Each structure stands twice: as structure tokens, then as C-alpha cells.
């Protein structure tokens with residue numbers, strides 16, 4: 001299983017999708033005050049969440065009839081009723097263009113049928129074995145480049161890379177194609193703002209994955225692609241378009257989110273040194289620290305659903321055909337569920353499950369893997385960077401973005417190895 005197809009780079013090699021993506025997801029420092037203000041007036045509002053924060057239009061969703069759902073209970077209702085609040089018609093404009101016919105763009109019964117298969121590949125007992133096999137070597141390799149220096153930018157040098165590199169290993173890709181992969185993975189979602197590099201990346205990743213599937217079917221290994229290429233649903237192989245679309249989605253759904261989630265986790269802990277010290281001395285607190293980071297400033301601020309019929313939520317009439325902006329970040333700071341919700345507190349009562357991975361039939365497939373990755377990354381930093389702390393001589397971390405959250409830098413110091 002050594003042969004790899006070649007992934008073609010963008011025609012315009014000077015195009016920088018990371019800069020353009022930042023424009024698209026917004027460099028808004030903190031959407032929470034505005035969300036909070038709206039929530040105080042009601043949990044459902046007419047209008048588009050995106051329009052609250054940016055003038056850069058989402059060309060694919062412009063002109064649609066948007067409603068925002070902000071409250072925890074209202075969101076729970078929307079996300080767990082796939083007959084009324086459907087996915088296909090909400091996502092054909094955006095992720096459907098970028099990724100193709102993937103699970104997020106499906107409704108039951110089609111969704112149920114395919115999701116079962118993909119989900120099996122990401123069950124907790126399966127991903128637990130990936131920690132040692134894929135995550136630890138990647139983490140160790142990245143850390144070795146700065147461990148002797150006594151200082152680092154944990155975003156630029158660590159979190160921005162490790163989840164993508166885990167995916168490359170899972171797919172059986174070599175490191176030589178990594179930079180192009182990362183670039184195309186990010187560029188493919190830029191169709192939403194009309195960048196031609198969006199469709200170009202979608203096509204190039206598609207051609208690459210088609211070749212990879214054909215190769216793995218002819219000569220299977222023990223990697224994820226070989227497994228998915230040969231698995232059967234009701235006696236039939238998964239269709240290539242569904243598989244290729246899922247693999248395209250994996251790059252973003254699994255890479256970009258976990259990078260952001262880990263960055264927020266580290267920022268939350270390092271800017272609250274008492275809580276960081278508690279976790280450092282008692283690693284059994286790591287799971288609750290992860291859940292608190294996901295609740296406090298989860299990487300995916302919102303997602304969409306389509307109203308398949310006219311419906312009323314919390315006194316607001318939503319017409320058939322409306323696009324529902326389901327604001328997960330708002331539910332996660334709903335004061336009726338989380339007292340003093342703005343506070344980062346790993347010790348808070350956790351009886352209400354946060355919605356960072358959403359809920360219902362489309363709940364994140366990769367949530368167990370994301371937790372494994374974040375746990376391994378945090379443990380490695382605690383083990384190998386003694387006296388880890390924010391660098392007082394550099395700018396403090398600032399979590400930005402109105403739809404996807406991340407700090408641009410996290411400058412730290414530690415005792416050099």
C-alpha cells in the first residue's frame with residue numbers, strides 16, 4: 001500500500017485560502033455580546049446570523065429566507081426533528097457544492113442508511129486504537145521542532161497542523177503532499193463566497209480520491225480508505241460519489257474543527273492558570289476541561305436546517321422553506337442551562353450536555369476521535385513542556401471568528417528540554 005496518486009495544486013499557486021477563509025469566517029473578535037443581546041429579546045429571530053457580523057456576502061445563500069434559533073431547548077427541538085427540519089435543502093447551497101453528496105446533505109432514510117456505515121468506522125472502541133497509532137507520532141514530531149526553544153506559538157507550530165496530519169496518516173498519505181492537501185481542504189469551502197478556487201479544489205480532491213479508491217480496491221491495505229472502499233451496505237458497496245464526498249468532508253469536518261477546538265481548549269486553560277494547574281496535577285480532569293472548552297467557545301458556532309413545513313417555535317411563526325440558522329454557540333451559553341455562562345469553568349455542573357457536536361441524527365460522527373485527539377495533544381504538552389505558561393512578552397491570545405472560532409496565535413513559554 002505504498003502507491004499514492006498525485007494531488008494537483010491550484011492553478012494560481014499564489015492564492016492563499018487561509019487568508020481568504022479568515023475574511024469569510026470573519027475576524028469578528030467576539031460574537032457573543034451580540035448573540036447575548038438577541039437572546040435577551042427572544043430565542044428565535046428573523047434574519048441571517050452571518051449578516052449580523054460581515055458584509056462579505058455568502059453568495060450561495062443570499063436572498064433566502066433566514067431565521068435564527070438561539071435558545072438551548074429550541075435548538076434541541078430543531079436538531080432532533082429531521083422530518084420538519086431537514087438537511088438536504090439547507091446544505092445544497094453550501095456544503096453540497098463544496099463536498100458533494102455527503103451525509104450532511106442527506107435526509108432519512110438515505111442518511112440513516114449511509115451514516116450507519118461511516119459511523120461504524122468512528123466508534124469509540126475503533127478510534128481509541130488510533131490514539132497511539134496516529135495521534136501520538138504526529139504530536140511528538142511537531143513538538144520536537146520547538147521543544148528545545150523554551151517558547152513557541154502553539155497555533156502556528158502545533159494545533160494548526162496536527163489534526164490534518166492525523167487524517168493524512170489515516171488515509172495512508174505521505175507527508176510530501178500535505179501542504180497541498182491542507183490548502184485544497186480549506187479552499188474547497190470558499191465557493192460560498194464565490195472564489196473560483198472553491199470549485200477547483202472540489203474537483204481536484206475528487207479526482208485524487210477517485211484514483212485512491214480505485215487503487216485501494218485493487219490492492220487493499222489496513223487503512224481507512226481501503227476499509228470504506230470495500231465495506232458493503234445491504235449487500236452493495238458504497239457508491240463512489242458518496243464515498244468521495246465523505247472523504248472531502250473529512251478534511252474539513254475532522255481537521256479544521258479539531259484544530260480550532262484544541263486551540264480554544266489550550267487558550268481557556270492557559271488564560272486561567274489555576275484551572276490549568278489543577279488539570280496538570282490531576283489528568284482525570286482532562287475530559288471535563290475538554291467539554292468546558294467546547295461549551296464555552298466551541299469551534300462550530302452555527303449550522304443550518306430547512307423548514308420543510310410552516311412551524312412555530314417559541315411564539316415565532318417560521319414559514320415553509322425558511323433556512324434555520326441553528327446557533328450552537330448561543331445554546332451553549334443559554335443562561336437557563338448554564339449559570340454565569342460566559343465564565344470558563346471546568347468545574348461547573350455538567351448535567352446539561354453541550355451542543356458543540358450538535359445533537360440528533362446528524363450529531364458529529366467524529367466526536368470520539370476529536371476527544372481522543374484533544375486528550376492526547378493536551379497530555380503530550382503537559383508531559384513534555386514543563387512550566388508551560390502564556391508568554392508575557394507577546395500579545396495575549398484572542399479568539400476570533402463569527403462562524404468558526406480560533407485564536408490566531410497562542411504564544412507560550414516553558415522550560416526547554
Ligand code: HEM
Nearest residue numbers: 103104253254257258261303356357358362364365366370
Ligand atoms: C472539536 C472537533 C469537532 C467539532 C466541534 C465538530 C462539530 C460538528 C457538528 C456541530 C456537526 C453537526 C453539523 C450539523 O448537524 O449540521 C458535525 C458533523 C459531522 N462531523 Fe464533526 N466536529 C468535530 C470533529 C470531527 C471529526 C474529528 C470528524 C471526523 C473524523 C468529524 C466528522 C463529522 C461528520 C462526517 C459530520 C456529519 C455527520 C452527519 O451529517 O451525519 N467531526 N461535527
